[in-house]
Amino acid sequence: MAVGRDIIALSNPALLEKVDKLRDLNIGQHVPLPQLVVVGDQSSGKSSLLESLTGIPFPKDQSLCTRHATQITSRRNSDDRVDIRIIPGPHASEDYRKDVETFQTRMSSGLKFREQFVDILKKANERMGLRADISTGNGAVFSEDVLKIEVHGPDEDYLTIIDVPGIFRTTTQGTTKDDMVMVKDLVKRYIRDDRTIILAVLPSNVDIATQEILELAEDYDKNGERTLGVLTKPDLVLEPSAQAAVCDLVQGKKRPLTLGYFLVRNRGASSGSKEQPELDQIFQQHPWIDLPQDRVGIPALKEQLGSLLVEITRREFPKLLQDVSNQIKECKRELNSLGPPRQDEREQRSFLSRIAETFQDRARAALAADYNADPVFDQDELRLITHVVNITDVFSADFQQGAHSRHFENLDLSISSVASEMPADCDCEETPVGLMIDKLRALVEEAGVDNVAPGELAELGDIIVPLPPHRTPMPRDDFSAWINDVYLQSRGLDLGTFNANLVSTAFAEQSRKWGDMTKIYMSRIIITLHRFIAAAFRSICPEEQTRGQLWSAILESLVERYKVAMAQASLLIEVEQRKKPYTLNRQFTEALSKARGYRVTGLLRPKARKDIRQYGELQYMVNLDDIAKAAEGKSNVEQLQEEIHDILHAYYSLALDRFIDNVFQLAVDYYLLHGPSSPLKVFTQDWVINLESEKLERIVGETKSAKKRRSKLAKKIEDLSNALKILKT
Template sequence: MADPLAPKLGHLASAALLRKIDELREKSVGQHVPLPQLVVVGDQSSGKSSLLESLTTIPFPRNVELCTRYATQITSRRDSESRVDITIIPGPRAPEEHKKHLAAYHPTILSTDNFRDKFPQILNEANFRMGIRTDTSSGVGTVFSEDILKIELCGPDQDYLTVIDVPGIFRNPTEGITTKNDIQLVQNMVKEYIKNDRTIILAVLPSNVDIATQEILTLAEDYDKAGERTLGVLTKPDLVTEQSAQAAVCNLVLGKRRPLTLGYYVVRSRGADDDNFSNTDAEKMFQDAPWNKLPSSRLGVLALKARLTELLSEITRKEFPKLRKEVSKQLSDCQTELEALGAARETERDQRLFLSALARHFQALVDAALSAHYSSDAIFEEMLGLRLITCVVNLTEMFNYNFQQKGHYRSFEDPGTDSTMEVVRVRTVAHRADTHAKEGTSFFADIDLDEFTDLGEVVSRDCHIDDPQGGILDWTEQLYLRSRGTDLGTFSGAILSSAFKEQSSKWAPMTKAYISQIIVVIHRFMVIILERLCPDPHVREEIWSSIHDEVLKRYKVAMDQAMFLVSLERDKRPYTVNHYFNDNLQIARGHRMANMLKPNSRPEIKQDSRGLDYCSTNLIVDLDHVRQTTRSKGNVEQVKEEIHDILWSYYKVAQKRFIDNVYQQAVDHCLLTGPMSPLAVFTQEWVIVLEADQLEIIVGESGITKERRAALKRKIKDLETAVQILRH
């Protein structure tokens, strides 16, 4: 798609491009994006003011007390009418009142003829408008200003050129005028102008001073290390009388000393005592040795002016496409940041609307996460860990699998084979759980119970569970022998209660670990979603501070409910009306009897269709063997097996019941969908009942946020203006 700001550069003259740059600078766009520019820098005694006068015909002051205290933009352009336009561009940090005060200054000068005579008066008026101290005996006002004096010279004889003059660098303060702080202030101002890659640095250097002592070249090197955008201007050549000194200046121009890519120019300007001065007469000295040995394109104001116009056009053409893109990008970034701040929140109504909309969006994402409606927001694609109900389901299946594998203290035995009673079923469950675990690893493998320190008193970090031990029949025998009474051939219910409590001793730590993982997943979801919806850290922290205690309280309620369910199962006398218990018990007894009779069994003999005998897969046992087998079993052996079979049958029923209850009551009701879920704390209803002072604390804009919002609006306004300038 074509850039809407892209002009047809082939049909734009250099002057038209340069006018756009001046418009951008006038609209303060230069404080946001660096603009192509020529900046004149040098010491106060370098001849900078005389050079500017030669280039622009403007008589800049030469003494220290009247020297420039602010940047001055001088623009000359060709026009059919002669006129001078003078305005003041406010500095980047100027308050609105000061901007209005500066905008009111627009002196009327009909032509350039009397401008030279009026210039000292214009400077005084500009100083007054900017608040510059003009009376050396007064302490009122500032010494230097960030405002820019813009002087635009138009006329049929004007060549297009724009240069910016910045205050001259000085090393010693002037009593009553400047201070040591002003020395650093001016240096910082100079650095601010020359640091940008789109700036051509005109380093003004007096020819009669050793170049090694000129600080401006060192300063320029800091920001233009290759010397590719620094042009040296050697002034006061008429004061260089010694041949060795003249040779040193010539060597600079010829590139034999301290070379610059843009090179050096030699210019003679009007001196303090030159009343009748003309550039043409002054430059006749370049016809004499040793200056006549230098390239004529490097001598005189006219040659310098032509080169500066050329350089400014080159850098403007080169940087113009980048400038358009940079303005567009900054505008987009500012608009995005301003949108992220949300609506202004100054009144109670604004604050309640803002927080209510935030809570509504939060609950919409909660609903989507609990209903697996993940296509509703891109965040569910970006972060799989926020797929809340999927994480919970995966964790619950793993909890169920681990519970079946390790939830019992001792492994149950099959009455007939002395192996695990559910070998086939458990292997099937294990295979399915392993498959699900691999598929769901990305959802919960990174659960760190130490991720949120504020959950320290709620979650349990003891997740290690040992494998079940063996020897369960020996254990049931010992239980019986230690607790049997006078009952003939039976055992008391207390033995079964004791056996079940010991066999289920891992239930509490395994359940705590499961609930803890669910809590961490929920807490992470809330933290990330709130961070996504509310990028303002102050507001986010205040929301958390307001709901934190209630959220933790609800986590604890869920954990307490889970532990209550553990207590119900383990601390009460085993009981169930579930027919599954009797089915299991009869199956266990039947298998045990069958295994006892199997050694005395024989295959059933049958005849096929031809009358031939063959052995059937059915086994036959004689009744005498049945009677003999049942009589041969001792009382203790009979009771220990009966305890085992009843415990196994009940454990299977209680385990399934318990896992379902933990999920339904502790997880689903307490943590996910119930009215007291922690996910239901931050809601619109919660916002509605907040008092005005609470709203102000939570979402009232801080001074920093208000300042940032105002700054973004100002910048967006400037950049939108820049877009219009660059488009047309």
């Protein structure tokens, strides 16, 4: 039997040593490790069992009972030595960690170690800050630290067992309910992982139903597939019925476990100096003699534990390797989400400068419609220039169709091209251009530019105007009656002329919708730009707190630049509507001359006669005398009204095109998009360079929690990377 055990154990020493090295790194707090954990209620015989399995004389004194996890590792080699040290608990502070890690003791022989073990245990408890006497004194009663005992020798078996404090249900002198909870939580932490074999120690002389540890193990091992029951103190079971109950457990007839039960006898207070073979003589007596011999005694249990440890380690090794690799990737991903470290001013300024550079790159690409520059431009809000152009085209079309209060007369009824030359008067919704504008309008609506969120309204409420739910009303058709009223209310003593201020008054009325329509347009552009900046910030600065501080730092400057752009648009409106109409553009004279010609043509058309000349071309012939008489019959008022109409129409058409261009070029393109004072140029590397240190710290300085998280992630990555090296070597 011993030969078989040696073959199993010696075939995998390197594998077992790798797992022990991972345990030394405390990797078990990150990735479950294959392990054997001894658990049980207090006074269940755990200490005696550990002594039988390891040869280490665990004290039975209450003040030195298991008050922390103890990892006992035995390894077979030519050296005869024992190494003892403390592995800090998972929640240890850095200072505490450094202190307890200095506790390292090496004994030159296993015999010397066993003789001095009680003194070593006392010193380890003292270093962990535990009370010397459990019932009195200062310090904690239990610790999350792990005492690691590594035994080397030519006669040692390859075995690693972890002992944890025994569960207790009532407080005794020196212990509290918090201690009860801490111990139970410690036990849970060790038994919850699928790679843990649970050695549930159960005294044979106590009803198994009263042992909490079996119920606790069942919570984490529903099917009992990794729980091995170890029944102790068979010498205290004297009643035949109680003996039969123990036999039923070992034989799997009662509360079965996949790994089954073992019955062992350990050295107790009444055993004196008996050796294990002598203690195991009890199993040659009735009723224990009838039990399977591979289920009774310490040697059988040790063989089974060695086999289980090798089996679970070999089975779980590939998964363990994968888990460590995945944890490293996840930690690096989370660490990257925190951004580069920014502990001091240099790191902070460098960090923020890189963000500013990336933002400017995004802004340049968005203005150039270079959406292939980065996959991030798949976000609709980042397609800035496309939205601006669509909104501008819709604004231009709406302005052409409906910015005037009243429709002008169509003078050239004989020429089909007049409508296209006079877009302010045309209904072009069914034309290809009109259909395209309808599609653009649908895209603008789909972008949700008119649906202002409460947060946006809070930031931009003093700048933008309320966006109407419907399009601006179309112009009216009563131009002649209206211009007649304007003339009659403004005329003075004149001979065939009209007051020059009349054109100014008429133009102001005809263009009164310009202001509202322009401010709505500007509001849509500002909202679009504001959303772009916010979306760009989200894409380059995923850390919410830093992004919020940065946004707060630049918001005032953004708002001021939006105001300047809106003020520029208001100035353009003021210039067009309040100044006296005047232009040096020759197109005005040409349009006015053409209008006058159309009127004469209209008067002569009834008197003209048709004449078909060579090549079948139709001509109209007019008597020269008719030209002189063409305007006869019209009153002075009628002629003045026509003149006012034609002057106003020619000037309005010219001013409208000029105004649309000026609003886009001077207010939108210069002040909002490309000019030196564009909101897009608030957040730049120069801005970062000139940022005061205190403000820089407030924006990108890491919070205590972020610093702590970064430190923990860096340490975890370091530990896991070392673990990966161990696993791959």
